[in-house]
Amino acid sequence: GAGVSQSPSNKVTEKGKDVELRCDPISGHTALYWYRQSLGQGLEFLIYFQGNSAPDKSGLPSDRFSAERTGGSVSTLTIQRTQQEDSAVYLCASSLRDGAWEQYFGPGTRLTVT
Amino acid sequence: AQSVSQHNHHVILSEAASLELGCNYSYGGTVNLFWYVQYPGQHLQLLLKYFSGDPLVKGIKGFEAEFIKSKFSFNLRKPSVQWSDTAEYFCAVNRDGNNRKLIWGLGTSLGVNP
Numbered sequence: 695g696a697g698v699s700q701s702p703s704n705k706v707t708e709k710g711k712d713v714e715l716r717c718d719p720i721s722g723h724t725a726l727y728w729y730r731q732s733l734g735q736g737l738e739f740l741i742y743f744q745g746n747s748a749p750d751k752s753g754l755p756s757d758r759f760s761a762e763r764t765g766g767s768v769s770t771l772t773i774q775r776t777q778q779e780d781s782a783v784y785l786c787a788s789s790l791r792d793g794a795w796e797q798y799f800g801p802g803t804r805l806t807v808t
Numbered sequence: 809a810q811s812v813s814q815h816n817h818h819v820i821l822s823e824a825a826s827l828e829l830g831c832n833y834s835y836g837g838t839v840n841l842f843w844y845v846q847y848p849g850q851h852l853q854l855l856l857k858y859f860s861g862d863p864l865v866k867g868i869k870g871f872e873a874e875f876i877k878s879k880f881s882f883n884l885r886k887p888s889v890q891w892s893d894t895a896e897y898f899c900a901v902n903r904d905g906n907n908r909k910l911i912w913g914l915g916t917s918l919g920v921n922p
Contacts, residue, residue, distance in 0.1 A: 725908065736914040737900075737910070737912040750908070750909060752909075785852070787852075796857070797854070797910070798851075
């Protein structure tokens with residue numbers, strides 16, 4: 695079956711612009727997670743959704759970052775007024791339910807802020 | 809700060825050599841432990857996990873890991889590596905409870921020479 699998909703695969707943007715990153719989880723997976731991987735760093739948790747609600751937003755690095763999930767499916771991560779330090783690979787994962795520990799990862803979106 | 813440490817950043821082995829990748833974490837209390845693998849050009853995928861019970865857990869492709877609570881460690885092992893094991897290996901930790909986020913190590917790049 696189809697796995698987790700993310701779009702775009704690559705995004706180059708100018709400093710100060712807003713960007714939207716999309717994640718389409720595996721059908722039927724109720725939990726969705728966003729991570730970011732900066733050069734030379736491990737994966738950094740950003741936010742997770744159970745259904746459409748986000749019980750844990752503690753990883754969002756600043757108020758320029760926001761995420762939403764609609765219909766218990768697709769999620770969008772928005773970064774406003776991008777900065778160069780936002781350059782990273784943004785990974786999305788989903789799991790069958792909250793508490794089902796295996797997370798299935800998408801291919802990621804590589805964001806470059808110039 | 810709470811963290812996950814992977815001691816080996818780059819490992820190169822010959823086929824049939826034994827493998828052990830170190831992972832230590834700094835959390836007290838109950839933890840859930842994971843090893844994920846990312847093969848070249850592929851998504852992150854779960855290799856094995858430990859929640860409770862037998863501290864020696866077996867995963868896919870002949871990998872195993874041992875949880876040693878007194879050492880806060882969860883080292884990954886394989887008796888005889890193959891060229892196809894060339895990949896990036898990540899250790900991740902989750903503390904029991906409602907917080908579902910994973911805290912990740914920086915990863916170990918494994919190269920296996922045929």
